[in-house]
Amino acid sequence: MxxxxxxxxxxxxxxxxxxxxxxxxxxxxxxxxxxxxxxxxxxxxxxxxxxxxxxxxxxxxxRACKRCRPDTSPGSPEWNVRADAVARAMRLIQDGVVDREGVPGLARRLGWSTRQIERQLLAELGAGPLALARAQRAQTARVLIETTSLPLGEIAFAAGFASIRSFNDTVREVFALTPGELRARAARRPADPQDALGPAGTTPPAPGVISLRLPFRAPLEPSNLFGHLAATAVPGVEEWRDGAYRRTLRLPHGHGIAALAPRPGHIACRLSLTDPRDLTHAISRCRRLLDLDADPVAVDDRLRADPLLAPLVDAAPGRRVPGTVDPAEFAVRAVLGQQVSTAAARTHAARLVTAHGVPVEDPEGGLTHLFPAPEALAALDPEALALPRSRRATLLTLVRALADGSLPLGPADDREEARARLLALPGFGPWTTEIIAMRALGDPDAFLAGDLGVRRAAAGLGLPATPAALTARAAHWRPWRAYAVQYLWATDDHPINHLPASPAPATPA
Known part of the structure; x- marks a missing residue:
């Protein structure tokens, strides 16, 4: 472009x-x-x-413009659509891998040499991995400077800088202001009630909480996005409270709690982190969860070209694909949700959380645990699971593959290879594989042709209702078939398609 x-x-x-x-x-x-x-x-x-x-x-x-703040633009949608090594590298850099593991760590994850990575990123982005990570560190530093009372010295290391001097030099070079001047400018700006969470926008921030705006490309239809997250929320790990979706996060240096609420033109986000070094990672997780780097105009234009989908798109443009903050967690939940209702899947997941999740404190709400990691579930006694025998075997095979690394599901992992490995596991068919590809791997073209809700919606619109015929018909929607699924699902009056009418904090089972 x-x-x-x-x-x-x-x-x-x-x-x-x-x-x-x-x-x-x-x-x-x-x-x-x-x-x-x-x-x-x-x-x-x-x-x-x-x-x-x-x-x-x-x-x-x-240097960055002080009016439009280009460093806070939404991420390029190209990196979510593309599945090549450059796109995978960008997703890893956005996830903070270079700050934690350096360029050699990035190279190991991609199976490239550091020289290859440098050459490819320079050719496509005009900057190598260190420069890209540096730009991201500068933005992280700005968020911490403007939204917290942390001492500037602590912010330098929390943002990933190796020294106070490099922090000062970078901030001055990128923003044409010193860190102290940035903080002073932020203090003079009046507080915007739209940045607060709560039904009236008046919930005061708790000490140690970072409040920020997550930008996106308009339009954004929040009903199915937040409705899906609220309706499928696992008690203790997730909740809908005071007009916001809240959940716990497992992060590289500790844990956190994120609260996310739709606002005109942005998503209000509040993060409570045990270690501020996890800010970049937490923001990246939240953006993937809400699909905020999508290009809704490109998606909707493609789907609107189908006369049977056009009325659905015109009625509520800008639907997003709900993602996840933890691909391994979602894979486990997908197995628990096989052939059962939303309520039953939540109950099964809540039992695992209560028995094997790590407890956390939440002064602001009803969150109690982190979702258990695959390593904590790999040694489960199958008799302790209130599941059919075949699904017990499927779940244990999955968590062991996730725990030993033979089934990688990270942002840089090859989507087609992950599909093949999932399908090779016992108990994994097209539905489970595609829902994981859609929500855990972020594949915008994942398609659930055999899903009951999709087939019912397709039949109601006059589309083919059999999986094979519908897959053939859906070829016209590529590469955005995952978004077509959202529009098809939205024809049903299921709770996943509606924002909760009132707060409904959950109680762990």
Whole structure:
């Protein structure tokens, strides 16, 4: 996109927010880089140059605009759609792998050499893995500076910087302000009630809680997204409270609690972390959970081209695919949900949580545990599971494969290889494999042709109702078949398609 100068200029002149995060505009005269939708008067075309990433702009010597804050743009949807090694590398960098494991760790996960990674990322993004991670550290630092009272020295190391000096230099270079000046500017801004959580937007932040906005590309239809998460919430791990979805998070340096609520133009997010070094990772998890880096216009335009889907899209454009904060957790829950109701699946999961989850404290609500890790479930006594014998075997085989690493389900893992490994496990058929591909692996083209709700909706619309015929018909919806599933599901009056009418904190079973 950034190499198509004429198209980029048109996007900037029309302030088209659909391209925020897809490319960045650098202004040669001011040495500032902006979002395409920046509210200032667009510069002359001859003074613009276009970059594929914020890191590329910073590497070329440009600093972030103080008006449009391009460092807080939604992520490029390209990295969710593509399944090649560059896209997988970007998902890992966004997840903080370079900060935790360095470029060699990134290379090990991808099966590449560090030189290959450097060359490929430079070619596509104009910056190598260190520069991309540095840009992300700068944004993490800005969030901590502006939303917490942590001392600046602690923020430096929490954001992943190796020294106070590199922290100060980077912040000054990227934002043209010192860390102290950033904090002072933030203190002068009036508090926005839309950033608070709660039905009236007045819930005060607790000490140690980080409040921030998660941007997305409009439109965003919250009903099926938050409705699905609330209706399937596992007691003790998740809850819907005061107009927000809340859940516990297992993070690299500790644990946390996230609260997420839809607001006009953004998602209000509050994070309570035992270690602030996990901020980048927690934000990445929340964005994947809510599919916030999707391009709803591209998705809806493709699906709207089918005259049978067009009325569904026009009625509620911008549906997202609910994801997960932990692929292993979701895989376990998918097995527990095989051929049972939503309520029964929640009950089975809650029993596992109570018996094997790690207890946590939640001063603000009713969350009590982290979902048990595969290692904690691998030694389960099968007789202790209130499941049919065949499903016990399926669950134990799954958790052992997850625990020993023979079934990787991370953001950088190959989706087709993961499908093949899942299908090779006993008790795994197309439905379980595709729901895991859709929600745990983030595959935008995953398709549940045999799902009862999908087949019922298809028949009601005049689409083929048999899995084989529906799969053939759905070829026109590629690469967005997972989104088509959301529109088909939404034709039913199931609770997953509606925001809860009132808070309903759950009690662990």
């Amino acid at each position: 950034h190499t198509d100068t004429e198209r980029c200029v048109r996007a900037v002149q029309s302030k088209d927010a659909r391209f925020d995060g897809v490319f960045f505009t650098a202004v040669r005269t001011t040495r500032v880089y902006c979002r395409p939708s920046c509210p200032v008067v667009p510069p002359k075309p001859e003074n613009m140059e276009f970059h594929p990433s914020a890191a590329s702009c910073q590497r070329a010597g440009f």
